[in-house]
Amino acid sequence: MAVQTEIRLTGSGGQGLILAGIILAESAILQGGNAVQSQSYGPEARGGASKAEVIISEEEIDFPKVDKADILLSLTQIALDKYADSLKEDGILVVDSELDIPEDVKASKIVAVPILKTAIEKIGKAMVANIVALGVIQELTNVVSKEYLEKAVLNRVPKGTEELNKKALQEGYNLVKDA
Amino acid sequence: MAVQTEIRLTGSGGQGLILAGIILAESAILQGGNAVQSQSYGPEARGGASKAEVIISEEEIDFPKVDKADILLSLTQIALDKYADSLKEDGILVVDSELDIPEDVKASKIVAVPILKTAIEKIGKAMVANIVALGVIQELTNVVSKEYLEKAVLNRVPKGTEELNKKALQEGYNLVKDA
Amino acid sequence: MASKLIKDYFRTDKLPHIWCPGCGHGILMRSVAQAIDNLGLDKDKVCIVSGIGCSSRAPGYMDFNTLHTTHGRALAFATGVKLARPELEVIVVTGDGDCAAIGGNHLIHAARRNINITTVVFNNNIYGMTGGQYSPTTPTNEFGTTAPYGNIDKPFDIPALAGAAGATYTARGTAYHAKQLTKLVEKGIKNKGFSLIEGISICPTYYGRKNKKGSAVDMMNWLKDNAVDIKVAEKLPKEKLEGKFLIGEFKNTTEPEYTEEYMKIIERFQKER
Amino acid sequence: MASKLIKDYFRTDKLPHIWCPGCGHGILMRSVAQAIDNLGLDKDKVCIVSGIGCSSRAPGYMDFNTLHTTHGRALAFATGVKLARPELEVIVVTGDGDCAAIGGNHLIHAARRNINITTVVFNNNIYGMTGGQYSPTTPTNEFGTTAPYGNIDKPFDIPALAGAAGATYTARGTAYHAKQLTKLVEKGIKNKGFSLIEGISICPTYYGRKNKKGSAVDMMNWLKDNAVDIKVAEKLPKEKLEGKFLIGEFKNTTEPEYTEEYMKIIERFQKER
Amino acid sequence: MSKAIEKKANLQIKRDLCKGCKICVQFCPKDVLTMEGGKVKIKDIEKCIECGLCELRCPDYAIFLGGSEDEE
Amino acid sequence: MSKAIEKKANLQIKRDLCKGCKICVQFCPKDVLTMEGGKVKIKDIEKCIECGLCELRCPDYAIFLGGSEDEE
Amino acid sequence: MKSRKVKLMQGNEACVEGAIAAGMRFYGGYPITPSTEIAEISAVKLPAVGGKFIQMEDEIGGIAAAIGGSLAGLKSMTATSGPGFSLKQENLGYAAIAEIPLVVVNVQRGGPSTGLPTAPAQGDVMQAKWGTHGDHPIIALSPSSVRETFDVTVRAFNLAEKYRTPVVILTDEVVGHMREKIEIPDPSEIEIIDRKKPEVDPENYLPYEVKDGELVPPMAAFGDGYRFHVTGLTHDETGFPSNSSEIAEALLNRLMNKINANLDDILDYEEFMCDDAEIVVFSYGSTARSAKSAVKKLREEGIKVGLFRPITIWPFPEEKVYELSKKVKSIIVAEMNLGQLVLEVERVSKGNCKVSHLGKANGEVITPNEIVSRVKEVL
Amino acid sequence: MKSRKVKLMQGNEACVEGAIAAGMRFYGGYPITPSTEIAEISAVKLPAVGGKFIQMEDEIGGIAAAIGGSLAGLKSMTATSGPGFSLKQENLGYAAIAEIPLVVVNVQRGGPSTGLPTAPAQGDVMQAKWGTHGDHPIIALSPSSVRETFDVTVRAFNLAEKYRTPVVILTDEVVGHMREKIEIPDPSEIEIIDRKKPEVDPENYLPYEVKDGELVPPMAAFGDGYRFHVTGLTHDETGFPSNSSEIAEALLNRLMNKINANLDDILDYEEFMCDDAEIVVFSYGSTARSAKSAVKKLREEGIKVGLFRPITIWPFPEEKVYELSKKVKSIIVAEMNLGQLVLEVERVSKGNCKVSHLGKANGEVITPNEIVSRVKEVL
Numbered sequence A, B: 001m002a003v004q005t006e007i008r009l010t011g012s013g014g015q016g017l018i019l020a021g022i023i024l025a026e027s028a029i030l031q032g033g034n035a036v037q038s039q040s041y042g043p044e045a046r047g048g049a050s051k052a053e054v055i056i057s058e059e060e061i062d063f064p065k066v067d068k069a070d071i072l073l074s075l076t077q078i079a080l081d082k083y084a085d086s087l088k089e090d091g092i093l094v095v096d097s098e099l100d101i102p103e104d105v106k107a108s109k110i111v112a113v114p115i116l117k118t119a120i121e122k123i124g125k126a127m128v129a130n131i132v133a134l135g136v137i138q139e140l141t142n143v144v145s146k147e148y149l150e151k152a153v154l155n156r157v158p159k160g161t162e163e164l165n166k167k168a169l170q171e172g173y174n175l176v177k178d179a
Numbered sequence C, D: 001m002a003s004k005l006i007k008d009y010f011r012t013d014k015l016p017h018i019w020c021p022g023c024g025h026g027i028l029m030r031s032v033a034q035a036i037d038n039l040g041l042d043k044d045k046v047c048i049v050s051g052i053g054c055s056s057r058a059p060g061y062m063d064f065n066t067l068h069t070t071h072g073r074a075l076a077f078a079t080g081v082k083l084a085r086p087e088l089e090v091i092v093v094t095g096d097g098d099c100a101a102i103g104g105n106h107l108i109h110a111a112r113r114n115i116n117i118t119t120v121v122f123n124n125n126i127y128g129m130t131g132g133q134y135s136p137t138t139p140t141n142e143f144g145t146t147a148p149y150g151n152i153d154k155p156f157d158i159p160a161l162a163g164a165a166g167a168t169y170t171a172r173g174t175a176y177h178a179k180q181l182t183k184l185v186e187k188g189i190k191n192k193g194f195s196l197i198e199g200i201s202i203c204p205t206y207y208g209r210k211n212k213k214g215s216a217v218d219m220m221n222w223l224k225d226n227a228v229d230i231k232v233a234e235k236l237p238k239e240k241l242e243g244k245f246l247i248g249e250f251k252n253t254t255e256p257e258y259t260e261e262y263m264k265i266i267e268r269f270q271k272e273r
Numbered sequence E, F: 001m002s003k004a005i006e007k008k009a010n011l012q013i014k015r016d017l018c019k020g021c022k023i024c025v026q027f028c029p030k031d032v033l034t035m036e037g038g039k040v041k042i043k044d045i046e047k048c049i050e051c052g053l054c055e056l057r058c059p060d061y062a063i064f065l066g067g068s069e070d071e072e
Numbered sequence G, H: 001m002k003s004r005k006v007k008l009m010q011g012n013e014a015c016v017e018g019a020i021a022a023g024m025r026f027y028g029g030y031p032i033t034p035s036t037e038i039a040e041i042s043a044v045k046l047p048a049v050g051g052k053f054i055q056m057e058d059e060i061g062g063i064a065a066a067i068g069g070s071l072a073g074l075k076s077m078t079a080t081s082g083p084g085f086s087l088k089q090e091n092l093g094y095a096a097i098a099e100i101p102l103v104v105v106n107v108q109r110g111g112p113s114t115g116l117p118t119a120p121a122q123g124d125v126m127q128a129k130w131g132t133h134g135d136h137p138i139i140a141l142s143p144s145s146v147r148e149t150f151d152v153t154v155r156a157f158n159l160a161e162k163y164r165t166p167v168v169i170l171t172d173e174v175v176g177h178m179r180e181k182i183e184i185p186d187p188s189e190i191e192i193i194d195r196k197k198p199e200v201d202p203e204n205y206l207p208y209e210v211k212d213g214e215l216v217p218p219m220a221a222f223g224d225g226y227r228f229h230v231t232g233l234t235h236d237e238t239g240f241p242s243n244s245s246e247i248a249e250a251l252l253n254r255l256m257n258k259i260n261a262n263l264d265d266i267l268d269y270e271e272f273m274c275d276d277a278e279i280v281v282f283s284y285g286s287t288a289r290s291a292k293s294a295v296k297k298l299r300e301e302g303i304k305v306g307l308f309r310p311i312t313i314w315p316f317p318e319e320k321v322y323e324l325s326k327k328v329k330s331i332i333v334a335e336m337n338l339g340q341l342v343l344e345v346e347r348v349s350k351g352n353c354k355v356s357h358l359g360k361a362n363g364e365v366i367t368p369n370e371i372v373s374r375v376k377e378v379l
């Protein structure tokens, strides 16, 4: 069971985190593994914090929900405050560098990189922050391979935005490499 | 349990047999006894045979339906044919004298008297045949006393028809006395 | 043996029907069959759907594909039948209670969709089957077993309601004006869209008795004396219409029909292949 | 702290409300409160009832007796409240789905009874709460998640439907024309009988996005440009009304009111004593 | 069954279906019909103009013109 | 809370309620308002004619004239 | 001075008499055989006591209006039969979660669907507990006679008010339509319970707050000056919706508990000749009358048989039946259905004794003789 | 050549894929969270296969239209969640008595009433069997995964067609909304069962007549040239209503029997590590995944525990559970409600082993750890 990686992507409503979760899960599947993706629904999701969860495994995935995450991504302060303590003590926290990281967060690694800024400034589209974030996660954890992650991204993004999104991924990788 | 008298009044829709059943039951109650009255409902009751049932007893009445009747009244052929064999072997059958009595009927007593004709000719109202029938049953069986039967009739019939109905009862008594 | 119409379109072994002596429903049911006969429809391609009520017993007597559903839901079932198999001529026979009380929502939505179903309401202004409670068409101040002190509700004008909801054909006839009613049902069936024909019926057993309307004959006479054809009415002064009600055709328009529009979507896909 | 109107009539601790940025429902809800304020009603004697939907969340924010019921049933619950306690001013806040889809039957029957309830429909032409399915007011050919190939239904004209069913006051306003809407709601409340005011809302999140209507501002501009006051419309040539919709007062009549009529029955008994 | 059918000229009555509502009697323009024993009966067939109104309005399909003969 | 309130002349903004829809900005007849950081902001209070249209149409009750002051 | 009227009365009429005696002042419904008389008689009688009757457009509207009436402060009832009971299910759940006192009568007829509309049945017994979605509390009572219909209706209102919950009366065509002798008690003899009203000021009123040790919150009426919010969403003690799992859990637990912690008060049953019984017939409603008659006959023959008759059907008298199961050789469950409460009897008997079913769902009643024969078979 | 598509798919989508693969060509419904995607995806996909989608005015209309569609010859489905499932109950009974093949999906959410609309629950399990009035047959299936949702939906259609009965699919918000890897089988690999059509001429067709030894009558469609009558009233083999108690009895017996006599075909379940188990966790739907995870963990610790997972919920796998109860020390029923199927487990266990309940109805799922702890407590 330890072969399972549990990922929680958090932020606010319009940030495309569910799509990011789907892409992660799909890349795992393309790669021949198993994956489950889920999310919180409901009217409360409209305003407040939003989350998407992905479990990636080589084996059968029984319990489909993430309890404590191996990897936690937070793009907004509200989301970070809400979910920070749902990270495993030996987990990895990825946050946008604009955020204040609560003092009591326990993690094996905390990575604060300018995800939103990169999306806006380097790609020119705030919308692709989710893809940038995927790049960051990949580069950091290799939970899925770049090859399949790229495939999965291209499968899911709107026609005509392929290059943009590829670039976003690349910028994500770079954020880690350069860090 | 043998102190219970079970009465089934049968005929066609408009003949007022349910009212007759209610009156019988009410006279038993006025008299200090116990009574249950029931009937068949349903669309089928509109056309075909209609029935009302009364159980009269000094004691608590448990099963409220009449299975085999002690007294069976039939005012129409259809009703008689349908219900004739629901009479106890030692029961009393009261029919309008116009009807053909099935050969295989078993009863301790069969009384065929011109109930409908009496109502029409002597009272001038076919409608009161039910009351004439009650008179017949009373005179034959004394299942309730005349005093309380009369009271019950007067309680239930429309204002202004009291005399008519008293007369109908009387004619009912007479039909038996004269027989 | 029976009249040719009855023999051709009814399940004669189910007759006599359960309706009371003088019940207007039998007259209206005959008009529906006559309309079908006049149009020469294929019996196998006609589906008659009803809900629950005295009126809704009609399909059991009629020799077509017949569906006796739950109270108020005839039009919803009929919508399923029609959409699944648009080549069927779907006719709903319903009562004022079935159609306009519990079934009111399905009525307005079927009308709104303009789905090609013809609805004939046997309106006797009462719930007959359950023994005389007031219905949404019982006139104000009249009586029902649940309106012992006189009805304080206003009645619906069913064709007007259906028209406002989107029906493309609406009309009213009566059991007395049975020939006209047949024509109205015929035109309703021919209308490619949602048609509603109200047929004023008589219920001597409950509505009549509760409201001292006399015998079935008296009630038929009342229909005769109080129905005014809309074409005549247009020429009459208002005073002359006091207390009367209108019969005839109220609305007859053309709009896209629901199942045809749906088929267009399917065809788009078939072309793509 | 909040504006006086909000402070006086809203549960400010429940704000911000759950509605999306730019959702028209907030504007309409404010108009309802403004109308109540203008009339100087006693807050303790006002009861606001809703069903289920984004719009139907309104009562939760309003500082009156408030009742959030089941989907579509607001008017049926409200009828019970009003009949039980006629001194209450009962206002129903509902959505196009709540009121005209699942709740259509209660709408037409409350209208028919002319019970003194004021219904304000927040019509955003979509089911917002469940994520953008077409509603009975989604225009033909537009899109919803369940109308991926374009809606083939015709939309209801809700005030016309309510009027045909018996409502004595009907009107339409919009989120853009919020002042007028306030007046219409005021008149609806004052009407002693059933009043229906349709308030055209905007749902940028689903209806807007699905139909490429742009931002909330764009949708407000659309309301501004396409609503024509009925008084103005009467003077315009037909061509000028093409594709436009009417706002203003459509029906304003007087008929016996249901709870008053019921009280008369009770009074008869009280006199008899 | 067949004995329940009274047939005169082209007018037929199926007495077992008749429920005695009198509608046909009342609205026959030529006063052809009457009641007997709670059921309809032809009083004067000669007057019948075969207008079909009795058939049209009989709620029980008990009276009619012509009718189908192809049963045994 | 109070620091979220920007008050100028008679026009008040409650930034924590503002969801940034821009309706007030767009329909202000005098171009008094603008957006900043996704929320409304007063650009030029001098122009304000206190017409109340922003208050009337703000779906979130985040902008208004006057307002009640009886809270601490 | 006490006046007791002795009358011949129909079960459905006794229901209305009981309801009015208990304080019913609002009826919302839609007619359906065999419950229609309850609506009809309510329409006749309510205005005379200042009460309100309304015939709604359907059964959904009927229960909705009754809930509205209850919220406006009037004791409210709706009555129906099978198809209508199915339609009322959604709002029955609403009344349960929003804790609205309400009496819902189901005069059972033959099902499923339109079935046998004029015939008796006891086929909606499980539905009374499980018909609406989600876990929820419910009380259901089943009278066997006209007189008991009166009493049970009074009790239904009392329980509804006391526990702020919908209470279902499960009667059937036989009990509803038969006429029987009934002695109507003097009003002074009838215990009437009214809902508890808040004692706090409006400012301090939390509509779903319970005092320590209590399970049922006091209830204001709309218009009383307490401006509160009612919703069918999971809510906290303020009455406003909440998505918190703790609050959801606390709410549901309290709702279930207000019934389960008060079984002594809520459960009601009759034991007839059970003391030395080796076989017990478990039966309720009109069928229990056949059972009683059968028991009497069998006792005459010296057969040790008794009758257990639950009057409270839901909550199910678990403990009592469990005790019985340990004492007797066999329990025969006689009910007019194809096996409903027998499942509960089987469950709580835990294999202690033989449990068998004597069922019927063909529109006819179970006769005393059928029960007699079955007992003899089991012997 | 067989093509198997491997995809990431949502449970609700798999339901539609399975339905279309099984031959669904008609969908009538009304949206409600968390089932809405089933409607939305049906709206997208049906026209492409020549099928029909209609959004009706409410849930009652949705199931009614679906029944109409089925009578007109198309395989039909409707989907909903709690409140809508309550509204569909009346017509569910209609489909049962009129023997209309129909699939009804309930993606369960938190109840009662509006409750917790976006949270998962398993609170409508008893309702699936008892929600409509009167005794009636029902089949209910509950999948645990996206892939199984596909299979179970195919099976639901097959059972509906084979037994001419409504089949309920009880899924929940977790299974409905999560995305999982699914390998869609090639059409050639999917067994499809169609309703039996009459072989006789129209003149000799009796719509409810069964051949000797059979329990399910062949079914013509409206428009096929067989002009038959369908009613929700109790009817005889001609399809016309009857008040005869013999006919009523024969009809209901046959309806119940067509399910009860075919349990071998209808029942489906998974047993995981039950062979030597001393404790068995009984769980279904999404909760069974937590249970499986817990069992695996416990087995790693050497604890002899197994999982019994019914996929067919109704009819209840009585015999199987009875056998288990004789073998094990304890059965723990884990379900997201306050005690529903546990009642059945208790009943059929007849006291053979300890039966306990691990329930939750607060909108949260039961976690593997909670099950692990409970098992250790019971040990």
Ligand SMILES: Cc1ncc(C[n+]2csc(CCOP(=O)(O)OP(=O)(O)O)c2C)c(N)n1
Pocket (backbone or CB within 6 Å): C052, C053, C054, C055, C056, C070, C071, C094, C095, C096, C097, C098, C099, C122, C124, C126, C127, C128, C129, C130, C135, G030, G031, G032, G033, G059, G083, G084, G087, G114
């Ligand atoms: C759900 C449901 N509610 C109520 C009933 C009882 N019911 C049967 S028919 C009927 C009224 C019928 O009235 P209408 O449609 O006018 O028909 P009529 O008998 O007057 O011809 C009612 C209330 C029912 N069968 N089902």
Ligand SMILES: Cc1ncc(C[n+]2csc(CCOP(=O)(O)OP(=O)(O)O)c2C)c(N)n1
Pocket (backbone or CB within 6 Å): D052, D053, D054, D055, D056, D070, D071, D094, D095, D096, D097, D098, D099, D122, D124, D126, D127, D128, D129, D130, D135, H030, H031, H032, H033, H059, H083, H084, H087, H114
């Ligand atoms: C019985 C029932 N069916 C369906 C739903 C799901 N549902 C909730 S709100 C809604 C539609 C709301 O639309 P509308 O009334 O127009 O309100 P809006 O959200 O657009 O303001 C639906 C279908 C429900 N809660 N209950």
Ligand code: SF4
Pocket (backbone or CB within 6 Å): C018, C019, C020, C022, C023, C024, C025, C054, C055, C124, C128, C129, C202, C203, C204, C205, C206, C207
């Ligand atoms: S009760 Fe009325 S509507 Fe029903 S059959 Fe009799 S007369 Fe006709």
Ligand code: SF4
Pocket (backbone or CB within 6 Å): D018, D019, D020, D022, D023, D024, D025, D054, D055, D124, D128, D129, D202, D203, D204, D205, D206, D207
């Ligand atoms: S979904 Fe639409 S209607 Fe609902 S709150 Fe958002 S904008 Fe408003």
Ligand code: SF4
Pocket (backbone or CB within 6 Å): E011, E027, E028, E029, E030, E031, E032, E033, E047, E048, E049, E050, E051, E052, E053, E054, E055, E065
């Ligand atoms: S056909 Fe005409 S004239 Fe002849 S009996 Fe009939 S109604 Fe009279």
Ligand code: SF4
Pocket (backbone or CB within 6 Å): C022, E017, E018, E019, E020, E021, E022, E023, E024, E025, E039, E040, E057, E058, E059, E060, E061, E062, E063
């Ligand atoms: S109309 Fe028909 S039922 Fe009536 S009396 Fe004439 S034949 Fe008989």
Ligand code: SF4
Pocket (backbone or CB within 6 Å): F011, F027, F028, F029, F030, F031, F032, F033, F047, F048, F049, F050, F051, F052, F053, F054, F055, F065
């Ligand atoms: S009050 Fe008028 S002028 Fe001033 S900011 Fe608001 S809309 Fe603009």
Ligand code: SF4
Pocket (backbone or CB within 6 Å): D022, F017, F018, F019, F020, F021, F022, F023, F024, F025, F039, F040, F057, F058, F059, F060, F061, F062, F063
């Ligand atoms: S209208 Fe209100 S919510 Fe929108 S931008 Fe202006 S202040 Fe903010």
Ligand SMILES: [Mg+2]
Pocket (backbone or CB within 6 Å): C053, C095, C096, C097, C122, C123, C124, C125, C126, C127, C128, C135
């Ligand atoms: Mg009627």
Ligand SMILES: [Mg+2]
Pocket (backbone or CB within 6 Å): D053, D095, D096, D097, D122, D123, D124, D125, D126, D127, D128, D135
């Ligand atoms: Mg809407």
